[in-house]
Amino acid sequence: MSASTPLPRAEDTGERAHAAIPLDQREEWTALREHRERWGSTHLRDLFADDPDRAGRYTLDVGDLHVDYSRNLVTDETLRLLGALASATRVAELRDAMLGGEHVNLTEDRAVLHTALRAPRGEVVRADGHDVVPEVQRVLDRMADFADRVRAREWLGHTGRPVHRIVNIGIGGSDLGPAMAYEALRPHTDRGLEFRFVSNVDGTDLHEALVDADPATTLFVVASKTFTTIETITNATAARSWLLDGLGVKDGDDGAIAKHFVAVSTNGEEVAGFGIDTRNMFEFWDWVGGRYSYDSAIGLSLMVAVGPERFREMLAGFHLMDTHFATAPVERNLPFLLGLLGVWYGNFMGAESHAVLPYSQNMEKFPAYLQQLDMESNGKSVQRDGRPVNWQTGPVVWGTPGTNGQHAYFQLLHQGTRFVPADLIGFANPAPDLPERLVPQHDLLMANLFAQGQALAFGRSAEEVAAEGVAADLVPHRTFEGNRPTTTILADRLSPSVLGQLVALYEHKVFVQGAVWNINSFDQWGVQLGKVLAKRVEPALTEGADVPGLDASTASLVRRYRSMRGR
Ligand code: F6P
Numbered sequence: 001m002s003a004s005t006p007l008p009r010a011e012d013t014g015e016r017a018h019a020a021i022p023l024d025q026r027e028e029w030t031a032l033r034e035h036r037e038r039w040g041s042t043h044l045r046d047l048f049a050d051d052p053d054r055a056g057r058y059t060l061d062v063g064d065l066h067v068d069y070s071r072n073l074v075t076d077e078t079l080r081l082l083g084a085l086a087s088a089t090r091v092a093e094l095r096d097a098m099l100g101g102e103h104v105n106l107t108e109d110r111a112v113l114h115t116a117l118r119a120p121r122g123e124v125v126r127a128d129g130h131d132v133v134p135e136v137q138r139v140l141d142r143m144a145d146f147a148d149r150v151r152a153r154e155w156l157g158h159t160g161r162p163v164h165r166i167v168n169i170g171i172g173g174s175d176l177g178p179a180m181a182y183e184a185l186r187p188h189t190d191r192g193l194e195f196r197f198v199s200n201v202d203g204t205d206l207h208e209a210l211v212d213a214d215p216a217t218t219l220f221v222v223a224s225k226t227f228t229t230i231e232t233i234t235n236a237t238a239a240r241s242w243l244l245d246g247l248g249v250k251d252g253d254d255g256a257i258a259k260h261f262v263a264v265s266t267n268g269e270e271v272a273g274f275g276i277d278t279r280n281m282f283e284f285w286d287w288v289g290g291r292y293s294y295d296s297a298i299g300l301s302l303m304v305a306v307g308p309e310r311f312r313e314m315l316a317g318f319h320l321m322d323t324h325f326a327t328a329p330v331e332r333n334l335p336f337l338l339g340l341l342g343v344w345y346g347n348f349m350g351a352e353s354h355a356v357l358p359y360s361q362n363m364e365k366f367p368a369y370l371q372q373l374d375m376e377s378n379g380k381s382v383q384r385d386g387r388p389v390n391w392q393t394g395p396v397v398w399g400t401p402g403t404n405g406q407h408a409y410f411q412l413l414h415q416g417t418r419f420v421p422a423d424l425i426g427f428a429n430p431a432p433d434l435p436e437r438l439v440p441q442h443d444l445l446m447a448n449l450f451a452q453g454q455a456l457a458f459g460r461s462a463e464e465v466a467a468e469g470v471a472a473d474l475v476p477h478r479t480f481e482g483n484r485p486t487t488t489i490l491a492d493r494l495s496p497s498v499l500g501q502l503v504a505l506y507e508h509k510v511f512v513q514g515a516v517w518n519i520n521s522f523d524q525w526g527v528q529l530g531k532v533l534a535k536r537v538e539p540a541l542t543e544g545a546d547v548p549g550l551d552a553s554t555a556s557l558v559r560r561y562r563s564m565r566g567r
Contacts, residue, residue: 105522144308170223177294215246227270317500339512367399
């Protein structure tokens with residue numbers, strides 16, 4: 001759809017009634033605001049003291065995830081009021097519209113059907129009137145065939161040697177998902193193959209991926225939904241030159257390219273234009289958003305790493321959470337719960353950000369993955385019909401694995417002035433291939449997770465500190481106010497299925513929040529302006545700052561840059 005195409009009419013999508021009353025004028029919103037006023041400075045210590053069953057009652061078990069939300073600043077009344085808000089804002093109806101293939105992505109006039117990517121064979125999911133599951137399964141089967149050949153060392157390069165370094169070139173959703181999941185599932189990967197993920201247009205990124213690589217055994221997976229993203233095409237072009245130079249073959253030798261380049265895209269024309277045979281292309285569809293795509297063919301590198309069986313286990317995990325999201329009653333529905341907690345904190349408690357703290361080195365890239373998922377989806381300030389919002393929308397999402405964060409920014413979480421709700425994520429069992437001598441460290445890792453949740457919630461009062469004999473003038477410095485909310489997500493182990501469950505959980509959480517805020521979580525126009533300006537600035541760097549359209553500050557910086565480059 002072009003930028004000038006009119007949006008689908010509101011009545012076509014059932015939007016009108018939904019949008020009629022602004023969110024902040026709904027009685028359910030007012031009720032929550034009043035509830036917040038009555039909340040005062042109620043402390044988690046009081047909530048636990050008042051309800052001895054709180055720890056048991058405020059948990060949810062879904063699939064393999066055990067979620068403890070007892071250390072959140074909520075009561076039964078808060079949850080009831082949040083549920084009423086979800087019902088007033090018709091979140092469940094929008095969910096059903098999305099799952100049913102309606103064009104809920106209004107500004108791009110598209111269905112949003114990433115859930116179809118993990119629908120089991122035989123299930124029917126319709127987009128624009130036709131069942132998409134058979135195509136999804138057909139591409140998965142093609143991916144499996146390709147992955148099996150690479151894993152069996154049967155995919156031979158131009159010189160006849162099997163490829164063993166796989167370099168994924170993509171950015172945003174075409175990088176963060178596969179790169180995150182590769183790290184998460186590393187213990188399940190074929191360790192005889194080498195994987196690199198190149199995204200940045202900074203040439204260093206590609207250089208580091210290739211510095212010790214042999215062109216004869218290197219395979220590039222160029223992953224781009226549009227196949228027009230400048231970073232990806234620039235890196236892929238440079239990779240092609242590196243390969244052809246290294247192999248000593250001429251550009252235009254399609255035989256060499258066919259053996260060393262495969263593409264993942266929705267855009268066959270651009271793939272062919274780049275010189276990749278579309279027989280070496282794995283497709284997906286415009287109803288898959290970039291940040292919701294790593295379970296599509298965008299996960300090809302991941303499938304090569306873990307094998308088709310593990311990849312399908314991961315899809316089954318996604319599907320488990322999709323089914324829960326689609327069918328569980330709102331009050332026992334995990335994505336609803338986490339989404340509504342975020343609404344409570346962001347819209348009524350003044351939280352600006354949300355920390356995701358996985359106690360798992362394999363989950364190192366999970367927070368970065370969630371940044372795109374959440375912030376590109378819900379970093380919006382107009383409603384679905386174009387009116388400005390008058391309420392906060394998506395939070396800043398951030399985090400790093402425990403225990404590293406504890407020695408960096410946890411000081412601020414414990415004693416700073418900002419209010420940062422957090423998710424603590426941990427696994428009862430360590431990675432399956434961890435050597436026996438390292439296994440005991442896992443208890444220490446998890447002890448830290450549990451301890452941090454406790455310290456953040458309950459703190460240490462001045463009386464307790466003083467009772468330990470701390471000098472009076474040091475007592476304020478050593479007091480922890482506590483009352484910092486956390487949700488703990490615990491699973492048996494980080495299996496492919498559990499990873500799928502976790503990712504789907506956060507996808508749907510983001511959906512719930514976007515629906516409450518009445519924003520379109522599925523477009524990303526906000527990244528366009530920077531792209532347009534970068535194109536304008538580049539000639540200024542190479543040809544001089546007198547390119548029209550540069551503001552005074554940019555022109556001055558460009559002049560300084562050019563002089564630093566000796567131009
Ligand atoms: O950052 C904007 C964006 O469009 C993302 O939504 C997307 O994941 C990324 O660029 C990459 O796009 P593509 O897969 O088309 O190269």
